[in-house]
Amino acid sequence: MGVEIKIEHLTKSFGKQLIWNDVTLTMPAGEICVMLGPSGTGKSVMLKTLIGLLKPDRGSVIIEGTDIANCSEKDLYEIRKLFGVLFQDGAMFGSMNLFDNVAFPLREHTKKSESEIKRIVLEKMDLVGLIGAEYKLPGEISGGMRKRAGLARALVLDPEILLIDEPDSGLDPVRTSFINQLFVDLNAQINATFMIVTHDIHSVRVVPDQIGLLYHKHLAMFGPREMLLSSDEPVVRQFLNAQTVGPIGMSEEKDATELEAEKDMDLPPLPPIPLQLETSNGIPRKSQRPPGEWCRLNGVTPPPGSFRADSILSASAAKSSD
Numbered sequence: 591m592g593v594e595i596k597i598e599h600l601t602k603s604f605g606k607q608l609i610w611n612d613v614t615l616t617m618p619a620g621e622i623c624v625m626l627g628p629s630g631t632g633k634s635v636m637l638k639t640l641i642g643l644l645k646p647d648r649g650s651v652i653i654e655g656t657d658i659a660n661c662s663e664k665d666l667y668e669i670r671k672l673f674g675v676l677f678q679d680g681a682m683f684g685s686m687n688l689f690d691n692v693a694f695p696l697r698e699h700t701k702k703s704e705s706e707i708k709r710i711v712l713e714k715m716d717l718v719g720l721i722g723a724e725y726k727l728p729g730e731i732s733g734g735m736r737k738r739a740g741l742a743r744a745l746v747l748d749p750e751i752l753l754i755d756e757p758d759s760g761l762d763p764v765r766t767s768f769i770n771q772l773f774v775d776l777n778a779q780i781n782a783t784f785m786i787v788t789h790d791i792h793s794v795r796v797v798p799d800q801i802g803l804l805y806h807k808h809l810a811m812f813g814p815r816e817m818l819l820s821s822d823e824p825v826v827r828q829f830l831n832a833q834t835v836g837p838i839g840m841s842e843e844k845d846a847t848e849l850e851a852e853k854d855m856d857l858p859p860l861p862p863i864p865l866q867l868e869t870s871n872g873i874p875r876k877s878q879r880p881p882g883e884w885c886r887l888n889g890v891t892p893p894p895g896s897f898r899a900d901s902i903l904s905a906s907a908a909k910s911s912d
């Protein structure tokens with residue numbers, strides 16, 4: 591399970607407004623990828639292009655041999671069955687209880703019997719910890735529960751690819767840690783390829799296998815977590831460490847005068863690279879590599895204190911309160 595997604599030379603604009611140009615990356619099968627970028631750099635547009643809701647101007651998105659950027663409606667319909675999507679607010683129908691919301695794709699897209707549908711819905715609601723809440727309306731539950739219900743719905747058709755847009759928006763740090771743990775556990779269990787769009791720097795440091803950064807109308811970098819967390823590239827370093835010093839300004843890029851004023855400033859040292867978040871049952875993640883392996887193989891010295899168990903304190907604290 592889980593399929594590779596190969597994006598080549600992808601370019602998208604709306605009228606005269608270029609969103610991003612010449613994006614090339616490969617999301618390895620079954621891995622968790624996170625896409626970052628300042629607001630308005632086109633992360634949601636990227637997700638919509640991946641599922642074929644938006645057509646790029648140029649380039650291709652190859653999934654299982656089909657270029658979904660340029661295929662027929664019929665092929666697109668088939669390929670879309672591989673996807674599960676979790677929108678920011680869970681995108682629940684307000685008048686339907688959670689059971690019916692989660693059952694919706696099964697009733698729409700399959701000919702399964704109601705007893706089979708019930709079995710699947712309860713299985714997925716159990717996976718996301720929502721057993722007992724089946725008959726609640728979306729308006730009666732918290733934002734975190736709505737997101738989990740959205741996730742259960744994204745899972746009912748057994749997706750090979752999960753697209754997740756800002757899962758942490760509106761969630762407190764503990765709920766964010768819980769949902770991160772859920773993604774890691776689910777990924778190990780169903781082996782799907784994940785693309786998560788987020789602004790949460792803590793999640794970015796511990797959850798993904800691959801990280802991408804969109805900036806100033808292009809893909810600034812995409813690669814293994816250790817590569818980006820040890821990078822000295824100014825945009826990557828500034829964004830991943832939430833610093834004000836660097837090329838990213840309040841609205842977009844800083845101008846030459848602002849950059850000149852910063853040129854002699856000392857940058858704070860890179861923080862240690864934490865260990866990757868493990869599954870809660872201890873089963874290794876499919877893509878798991880020994881900590882520090884990428885740095886070692888590529889001759890990169892990680893920041894001092896990297897890969898020590900105490901650098902994932904907040905994630906394990908959240909787990910122990912489960």
Ligand SMILES: Nc1ncnc2c1ncn2[C@@H]1O[C@H](COP(=O)(O)OP(=O)(O)OP(=O)(O)O)[C@@H](O)[C@H]1O
Pocket residue numbers: 604609627628629630631632633634635636
């Ligand atoms: N259907 C559309 N028609 C025209 N412009 C669009 C459309 N969809 C998105 N845009 C524009 O594309 C740009 C990127 O939007 P997008 O929502 O992808 O950014 P984002 O990186 O996800 O931002 P944020 O982090 O704030 O959610 C914005 O300027 C937006 O106005």
